[in-house]
Amino acid sequence: MAVAVDCRDVVKTFGTGDAAVKALRGVTLRAEAGEMTLLVGPSGCGKTTLITAIAGMLTPDSGAVSVFGTDIRTLSRGRLTAFRARSVGFVFQQFNLLPALTATENASIPLRVIGLPAREANRRAAALLDRLGLAAHRNRFPAELSGGQQQRVAIARALVHEPRLVVCDEPTASLDAASGRAAMELLRELAVRGDRAVIVVTHDDRIFSFADRIAHMADGRIEDIATQEAQAA
């Protein structure tokens, strides 16, 4: 199985002197392609800092971060931006849908970012929304959708450009149990494929069953990584 994400001895400190906060203290993590990896742990343990580094939005002080073989520390700012546009999909806790855009237009944004014409981007986004059961809500604005529907639009937006890595930050935190479960099922069904990987930061133990691997973090370190089988056992 190919390695999707390979973090080695990643260190990140915010601030200096007495105010310095060591967010990551030498994190080593491997996430395999075709798997969903959950990052779990208490607040402030470094989960978000780690996925921010994996998504190429934060440069670690030391250590290596490789995503599908690309050492993102070696990429220039411009290449990193282009890398994110093509290779990474995002699902945010607060959805971050643009309120003035319809569901289709919101879902089409990553395609527009990589330069696809609006019409084609909308066509592809609409097709994906149909698959996600939102055919009747394509032209609705976020304010007209329920939380679960908004999250499905956000999932469509994360997947529409077929990225190899999908990064999710607390994707079920703003949803009720049923909607959260439905969102995770969709992520598993659409995003976890042979050459793709999903990394999810979560506190929600109700979704642990969707993971192939669960990495427990504490105090800026990975304490242990357990496979689903091991968890079940």
Next chain:
Amino acid sequence: MAVVALRMLFGDRAKYLGLVFGVAFATLLVTQQGGMFVGLMTRTASVIDDVREADIWVMDPQAQYIDTVRAMRDTELGRVRGVAGVAWAVPFYKASAPVKTLDGRIDNALLLGIDDATLIGLSRDIKLGRPEDLHRPDAIAIDEAGYLRLWPGEKLRLGRELELNDHRAVIVAITGASAAFTANIIIHAPYTRAIDYLPQGRDTLSFVLARAAPGQSPASVARAITVRTGLQALSSADFRWKTIDYYLAKTGIPISFGLVIVLGVVVGIAIVGLTFNMFVAENLRQYGALKAMGLSDLRLVGLVLLQGSVVGLMGFGIGLGLAACFFTFATQPPGALRGFSLPWWVAAGDAGLTALIVLLAMFASLRRVLVLDPAIVFR
């Protein structure tokens, strides 16, 4: 992505309207005041502009502008006529005269004495009557706005009488003379009659109007007149600017209008800047999401600039339209603002100022977007 930027902008209707209002308000203020200022300055030289036949003005060496009249001896006219390069020269009289209608209404008029024989100096715009009737006894021409000031709401009619410095005067022509800076009523009368209306000392000649012979430039002939006569001679264009320059330098008019224009710019920057900053602040997470999804800083700046440009164009269009309406409707004759207009270059200058307002207003917001950490979406 342009559509996304515009939908973001139009989606926040309150702020969008606030932004457009800010730009429109600044544009209206700057354009209206700019146009008024230009109109006022043009009005200071309207007497010069209305004398189309002459291209040289000869006056006392101490005269600083059109309204500092120091009479010359009548013999100066002959001396000017004798200068090589002068095609012709005629006398011109300019004074202020009290006017009284038969029903007792009083006002002050600008009395212009024009050449008895040729009537050079008379406004070419004749609304009613015939110029040659000015040769009749007591005949004068009055401007339309002045007529309506003396007889408000009444139809233009020839043959009406009035008293000009207690002398009888009969209106035989009504002109469309340009509004003057110092008076609301403009009366033209033949030179010899005009000086009779306002008896003065021995010297009565306010100006000599002359024309350069064909092939000669007015400026060079004017210089020759000065050399030969010792009088001050200027081409019409030079005298016009000398008059405007005097008002620019010696009165508070430019400061007054300039302050309003500066205030318009400052208020525009403040309103647009604050509103745009609020707009960007409230959409910071959306910008952050776009940045996280791989939108480059350059394209993000492009989106913000597009939003600012649309606001600028809309606001400028509305402000300019309102200013144009003002200059169209409020300056109709015989109103006090008649003759004021909105020159294209004032509008063009205001377009530049509007662009400056929008750019300065957006500067802080642009910086905010540029330094925005895309990881904000994870917080």
